[in-house]
Amino acid sequence: MSEYAITAKAKKPALLLLCLALLTGFVxxxxxxELSLEESxxxxxxxxxxxxxxxxxxxAQHNPPEAYVALKAMLNGQLYYARRSKELYILKEAGDxxxxxxxxxxxxxTRESKRGFKKIRINNRLRSxxxxxxxxxxxxxxxxxxxxxAVQELLKNPEAEAAALIASLIDKETDSRxxxxxRTLLAINQLEYGDEAAHPHAIETLAASLNTSAMNALRNYQxxxxxxxxxxxxxxxxxxxxxxxxxxxxxxxxGLSLGSVLALAAxxxxxxxxxxxxxxxxxxxxxxxxxxxxxxIQLLMPEHIGLSIxxxxxxxxxxxGLVGIxxxxxxxxxxxxxxxxxxxxxxxxxxxxxxxxxxxxSPLNRSVETPQWMSGAWQINEVLALTWxxxxxxxxCLAVFIALILVMKKTVLGLQVRAVSQNRMMARAMGVRSxxxxxxxxxxxxxxxGMAGVALSLLTNVGxxxxxxxxxxxxxxxxxxxxxxxxxxxxxxxSLGVINKMLEPWAGAVLAKILVLVFIILFIQKRPxxxxxxxxxxxxx
Amino acid sequence: MRMxxxxxxxxxxxxxxxxxxxxxVAVPVLNLLVPENSVFHLxxxxxxxxxxxxxxxxxxxxxxxxxxxxxxxxxxHGAFFALGGYAMGMYLMRQIGERGxxxxxLLPDFMVFLNWHELPWFWHGFDQFWFAALMIILVPGVLAYxxxxxxxxxxxxxxxxxxxxxxxTYALMLAFFRNEMGFGGNNGLTDFKDILGFNxxxxxxxxxxFLASAAxxxxxxxxxxxxxxxxxxxxxxxxxxxESRSRFIGYRVEKIKLWIFVFSAVLAGIAGALYVPQVxxxxxxxxxxxxxxxxIIWVAIGGRGTLYGAIIGALLVNYAKTYxxxxxxxxxxxxxxxxxxxxxxxxxxGIVGLRNLRxxxx
Numbered sequence: 037m038s039e040y041a042i043t044a045k046a047k048k049p050a051l052l053l054l055c056l057a058l059l060t061g062f063v064x065x066x067x068x069x070e071l072s073l074e075e076s077x078x079x080x081x082x083x084x085x086x087x088x089x090x091x092x093x094x095x096a097q098h099n100p101p102e103a104y105v106a107l108k109a110m111l112n113g114q115l116y117y118a119r120r121s122k123e124l125y126i127l128k129e130a131g132d133x134x135x136x137x138x139x140x141x142x143x144x145x146t147r148e149s150k151r152g153f154k155k156i157r158i159n160n161r162l163r164s165x166x167x168x169x170x171x172x173x174x175x176x177x178x179x180x181x182x183x184x185x186a187v188q189e190l191l192k193n194p195e196a197e198a199a200a201l202i203a204s205l206i207d208k209e210t211d212s213r214x215x216x217x218x219r220t221l222l223a224i225n226q227l228e229y230g231d232e233a234a235h236p237h238a239i240e241t242l243a244a245s246l247n248t249s250a251m252n253a254l255r256n257y258q259x260x261x262x263x264x265x266x267x268x269x270x271x272x273x274x275x276x277x278x279x280x281x282x283x284x285x286x287x288x289x290x291g292l293s294l295g296s297v298l299a300l301a302a303x304x305x306x307x308x309x310x311x312x313x314x315x316x317x318x319x320x321x322x323x324x325x326x327x328x329x330x331x332x333i334q335l336l337m338p339e340h341i342g343l344s345i346x347x348x349x350x351x352x353x354x355x356x357g358l359v360g361i362x363x364x365x366x367x368x369x370x371x372x373x374x375x376x377x378x379x380x381x382x383x384x385x386x387x388x389x390x391x392x393x394x395x396x397x398s399p400l401n402r403s404v405e406t407p408q409w410m411s412g413a414w415q416i417n418e419v420l421a422l423t424w425x426x427x428x429x430x431x432x433c434l435a436v437f438i439a440l441i442l443v444m445k446k447t448v449l450g451l452q453v454r455a456v457s458q459n460r461m462m463a464r465a466m467g468v469r470s471x472x473x474x475x476x477x478x479x480x481x482x483x484x485x486g487m488a489g490v491a492l493s494l495l496t497n498v499g500x501x502x503x504x505x506x507x508x509x510x511x512x513x514x515x516x517x518x519x520x521x522x523x524x525x526x527x528x529x530x531s532l533g534v535i536n537k538m539l540e541p542w543a544g545a546v547l548a549k550i551l552v553l554v555f556i557i558l559f560i561q562k563r564p565x566x567x568x569x570x571x572x573x574x575x576x577x
Numbered sequence: 578m579r580m581x582x583x584x585x586x587x588x589x590x591x592x593x594x595x596x597x598x599x600x601x602v603a604v605p606v607l608n609l610l611v612p613e614n615s616v617f618h619l620x621x622x623x624x625x626x627x628x629x630x631x632x633x634x635x636x637x638x639x640x641x642x643x644x645x646x647x648x649x650x651x652x653x654h655g656a657f658f659a660l661g662g663y664a665m666g667m668y669l670m671r672q673i674g675e676r677g678x679x680x681x682x683l684l685p686d687f688m689v690f691l692n693w694h695e696l697p698w699f700w701h702g703f704d705q706f707w708f709a710a711l712m713i714i715l716v717p718g719v720l721a722y723x724x725x726x727x728x729x730x731x732x733x734x735x736x737x738x739x740x741x742x743x744x745x746t747y748a749l750m751l752a753f754f755r756n757e758m759g760f761g762g763n764n765g766l767t768d769f770k771d772i773l774g775f776n777x778x779x780x781x782x783x784x785x786x787f788l789a790s791a792a793x794x795x796x797x798x799x800x801x802x803x804x805x806x807x808x809x810x811x812x813x814x815x816x817x818x819x820e821s822r823s824r825f826i827g828y829r830v831e832k833i834k835l836w837i838f839v840f841s842a843v844l845a846g847i848a849g850a851l852y853v854p855q856v857x858x859x860x861x862x863x864x865x866x867x868x869x870x871x872x873i874i875w876v877a878i879g880g881r882g883t884l885y886g887a888i889i890g891a892l893l894v895n896y897a898k899t900y901x902x903x904x905x906x907x908x909x910x911x912x913x914x915x916x917x918x919x920x921x922x923x924x925x926x927g928i929v930g931l932r933n934l935r936x937x938x939x
Contacts, residue, residue: 315736315739317870367918367922370922371921371922375735375736376650376735376736376739377921377925379650379736379739380870380873380874380877380917380920380921381917381918381921381922383870383874383917384874384913384914384915384916384917384918384921385914385917385918386914387910387911387913387914387917388910388911388914388915388918390910391907391910391911391914394910395907504867508743508744508747508866511740511743511744512740512744515737515740515741546751546752546754546755547755549748549751550748550751550752553744553745553747553748553751554748556741556744557724557727557741557744557745557748558727560728560731560733560737560741561727561728561730561731561733562731564731564732564733564737
């Protein structure tokens with residue numbers, strides 16, 4: 037805030053100086069070109085500000101690899117020189133110590149005081165010169181992303197000088213994104229300072245931009261006549277519409293990613309609950325085991341965090357699947373046909389699993405490291421950025437779902453599972469080992485829960501209560517989608533996620549969740565068998 | 578007259594009532610009359626603990642009535658318990674008056690803390706005990722009526738019903754956690770001073786609350802027993818065992834289910850109302866689905882469909898819980914988990930069933 041005030045105050049003298057500089061500018065420029073790079077570096081440690089200015093210009097023009105770091109340090113008051121050797125150093129403070137790193141090759145020096153080194157002083161004029169030089173350097177950088185960032189930085193506070201600079205560079209620009217940002221900047225400038233004939237074109241350019249500065253420029257625009265005013269208003273409306281659209285797209289994306297998590301957690305349940313008629317209250321704990329598996333795998337391979345997630349997916353499937361099979365063999369197989377009893381027994385199992393994990397890993401939350409390739413965001417345009425981890429989770433959910441559908445429809449196991457769920461006795465008569473199928477089906481559902489755990493571990497902390505917070509949601513998804521229907525689970529999960537995220541802006545996260553719960557309770561009254569009810573004989577039990 | 582006959586026919590039940598009567602006489606005597614340094618003195622802490630168990634037993638009784646006799650496995654009975662508790666808590670909050678930390682004569686502390694200037698409309702009337710008592714019955718009753726009316730009319734049964742009752746209590750928990758709701762948010766209602774003008778810290782008040790809990794349990798038991806022994810009770814069992822068939826015969830299944838469900842919810846509400854002054858706090862945690870499931874296991878362990886089994890189960894499990902959480906906190910969840918598994922696998926009729934099994938063999 038205070039810094040801003042200072043620059044605002046300094047504007048008038050700065051303008052005066054600018055005029056002076058323009059007058060003497062061409063003489064200086066001639067002189068600057070004559071300075072060699074080595075000379076320029078040396079001049080920096082002199083006390084003459086005019087000379088220093090020339091040196092900075094020369095350095096910017098030569099643009100050696102050290103130039104950026106040096107100028108940046110100078111701007112921040114971190115560029116020093118040794119009193120004796122006149123060598124340039126960059127200062128870094130580490131606790132009570134000062135670390136002087138030489139700008140060129142050499143060993144860093146750690147000192148307790150700054151004695152022997154002197155700061156290179158700058159004044160306001162040099163400061164603005166350095167800023168400009170840095171911007172120019174960045175605008176001429178080889179990396180398009182750096183250039184884009186530089187233009188965007190200029191866009192935040194578009195000034196006439198910047199526009200002149202950009203105008204000289206725009207023709208050489210090859211990257212389309214950078215070019216677009218540059219055009220926006222020029223249009224803003226034209227709207228403010230250019231003559232009236234250029235205004236219509238400028239407004240059109242700005243209407244296609246989503247940048248905040250473009251919006252502000254249009255809002256502040258004093259239209260000289262009615263036609264232009266109308267045009268400007270239409271442009272503002274167009275930008276707002278576009279932004280609304282992207283905001284909706286973003287909500288949709290968040291909703292889908294939340295929905296994917298819900299669907300992932302629920303798909304496994306849809307198998308055990310829907311296909312087998314078992315209410316597995318320990319499902320949440322199987323998710324938790326998957327999450328802990330991810331955590332352990334990361335502990336085992338700390339060098340390869342990126343790879344660890346890929347290893348964790350099958351590992352979690354196997355671990356949770358085996359735990360699931362153990363639960364099925366020891367408890368659930370005695371309780372087939374008595375769903376309410378399975379609910380109670382598996383709830384007991386869930387308590388035991390929770391306490392076991394608490395004893396092994398301590399009740400504290402653990403966190404799983406997000407690998408490099410999953411962090412960051414996919415910047416689609418200036419207002420819409422999709423975070424990669426959410427994006428991957430949607431893809432992961434769909435992949436798991438497709439794989440599961442294939443297993444159920446195309447493999448022998450799937451055929452047998454469907455046969456047993458439709459008519460156990462008949463399936464047995466046809467030679468299906470129903471006990472074996474039961475165990476494998478349960479293991480499959482549990483394994484998918486484990487994979488959901490891998491996804492969840494990347495979104496939240498891993499703790500013993502992780503599963504508990506998802507179990508009710510998962511049941512809601514299955515009940516909403518219709519028991520025994522995998523598609524139902526997917527559609528229900530996605531739609532509940534989207535509904536939740538759409539309600540959130542005006543209701544708040546907690547109220548949105550309550551509303552969704554109430555909605556499901558009411559929905560079940562209307563359609564007791566969910567969105568996609570099972571049809572036929574099997575449904576009438 | 579008929580009532581007496583029913584009770585006389587219900588041998589284990591009448592024994593349980595007798596035991597309750599003995600305890601109700603013994604506890605005040607041991608606490609108030611026996612000097613404190615005597616071996617037989619019962620500390621006020623224990624009295625309160627016993628009173629708490631009795632309210633749990635009433636809650637379990639309510640759950641058994643719908644689960645054991647109607648086959649409705651409600652995983653949301655804790656919600657009715659908590660609502661009754663909140664109604665009582667609101668009365669107790671209003672009784673604090675100017676003795677709160679902020680000394681506001683009208684607003685409870687948490688509202689002053691939230692910078693509210695007016696009492697929300699739903700807090701009016703709670704300064705009167707009769708109104709609070711009415712609400713203790715009405716709020717759980719009306720909620721159960723609306724929920725049951727919708728659910729039973731559209732024939733939501735079995736697992737679906739269990740899951741949406743769970744959703745109900747979960748939604749209520751989330752709602753009560755919100756400060757904006759006006760129920761004290763996270764912290765709930767606490768710091769109570771007195772009830773009906775009697776100081777809650779006095780031993781005699783504690784004893785009175787204990788006796789009230791015992792009386793409520795006895796009344797609840799007798800009425801429930803009367804219901805299940807009547808023709809209505811037989812219709813309930815018929816619905817539990819063959820819902821469609823009962824409907825075809827001509828019973829109004831929805832109506833029967835609805836009224837028993839409402840009655841059960843009211844019992845749970847009363848239990849909650851007696852629970853709150855004894856433990857001295859009510860917070861949204863009481864709504865947590867875990868509590869509701871846990872109370873089902875009390876019933877299952879005691880023996881569902883017997884009424885007295887539910888009471889025995891609640892007392893036993895809670896005693897074990899108090900003992901284990903103090904002595905071996907690590908073990909408790911293992912033990913509770915194992916109880917769930919073992920009881921459902923090997924004791925489908927609960928502890929009470931164990932006795933019958935032996936009786937059948939000899």
